[in-house]
Amino acid sequence: MSELGCDPARIDTSKPHPARMYDYYLGGEDNYEVDRAAAEQVMALSPDVVLSARANRDFLQRAVRAVARDGVDQIMDIGTGIPTSPNTHEAAHSVSPGIKVLYIDNDPIVSAYAGAKLINSGNTGFFLGDLREPDAVLAHPELRRLLDLGRPVALLLVAVLHFINDEEDPAGLIAALTGPLPPGSRLVLSHATGDFHPDADTGRGSEIYRKATAHLTMRSREQILPFFSGFDLLDPGLVQASRWQPDGPVPEALNGVAIYGGVGVKR
Numbered sequence: 001m002s003e004l005g006c007d008p009a010r011i012d013t014s015k016p017h018p019a020r021m022y023d024y025y026l027g028g029e030d031n032y033e034v035d036r037a038a039a040e041q042v043m044a045l046s047p048d049v050v051l052s053a054r055a056n057r058d059f060l061q062r063a064v065r066a067v068a069r070d071g072v073d074q075i076m077d078i079g080t081g082i083p084t085s086p087n088t089h090e091a092a093h094s095v096s097p098g099i100k101v102l103y104i105d106n107d108p109i110v111s112a113y114a115g116a117k118l119i120n121s122g123n124t125g126f127f128l129g130d131l132r133e134p135d136a137v138l139a140h141p142e143l144r145r146l147l148d149l150g151r152p153v154a155l156l157l158v159a160v161l162h163f164i165n166d167e168e169d170p171a172g173l174i175a176a177l178t179g180p181l182p183p184g185s186r187l188v189l190s191h192a193t194g195d196f197h198p199d200a201d202t203g204r205g206s207e208i209y210r211k212a213t214a215h216l217t218m219r220s221r222e223q224i225l226p227f228f229s230g231f232d233l234l235d236p237g238l239v240q241a242s243r244w245q246p247d248g249p250v251p252e253a254l255n256g257v258a259i260y261g262g263v264g265v266k267r
Contacts, residue, residue: 013032016034018163019081019107019109019110020032020035020082021038021039022053023081023084024036025043026054026084028084048257051254051256052192052259055241055254056190056241056261058242059259060190061086062247063263065091065092065094066263068091068096068099069095070186072099072153072154072185073096074102074147074152074154075100075101075156076102076147076156077104078160079157079158080103080105081105081107081159083113083118088103088156089123089124098123099123100146101124102124102126102143102147103125104126104127104143105128105129111128127143132164132168132173149180152181153186154186155181156189159191159192159259161189162192162218165215166217170227174227175229178230178231183266186266187228187231187266189224189261189262189264190241192258193259193260195220196256197256224238224260230266230267231266232265234264234265239261240254240261241257244262
């Protein structure tokens with residue numbers, strides 16, 4: 001069976017799924033009752049989770065457009081999640097239709113939607129792959145077909161690293177993925193944090209995700225910054241996602257956005 005011909009039987013609807021919960025936060029319809037129930041529990045504990053999810057999505061689009069304007073014409077989006085328009089390729093192609101975008105996710109749910117929503121236009125591709133297996137990702141024939149690793153690539157790790165625990169060595173995984181990329185490549189990264197809600201019951205929120213198909217590890221700014229080792233951060237650095245090169249004044253309502261975002265340029 002091809003990666004784009006996902007068997008619906010492989011999709012587990014007995015447990016909440018972070019990608020479907022995120023889809024619910026964004027107002028999407030690609031979720032189930034078990035996801036909505038878990039998402040509502042998280043929203044009750046942290047009312048800013050919906051604003052954070054939407055701010056993260058807006059950050060993704062601004063960062064992709066910035067990368068495209070800088071002339072980087074290859075994007076590797078790992079941890080794609082359930083497609084929500086405008087997707088990465090739509091943001092990139094709004095600047096330059098020739099940009100190549102490769103989507104990678106380890107979830108058959110995403111595979112089920114990829115053919116209709118992600119690769120129905122030129123210069124895009126998708127395959128099932130796992131951030132935890134960087135060598136397999138870099139050696140995949142679809143990556144080799146679509147991207148030229150001899151030229152700068154923008155690696156997107158947007159709202160995915162908080163599902164990698166410390167024992168899995170997120171910094172090491174990033175280094176393995178970015179090591180082969182040439183200078184001038186970009187690292188676009190966002191990550192959930194508890195820095196802006198020190199009194200929130202983050203433990204209970206993490207417990208809800210522990211009952212889901214992926215666990216949640218929130219990190220501080222000081223813990224996230226080392227992920228950009230070997231990269232120079234573009235202005236304004238690693239900041240709340242809503243404050244990374246905003247299109248206008250940032251509304252006060254977004255002061256509680258609980259996710260950092262940043263873009264680095266490889267030295």
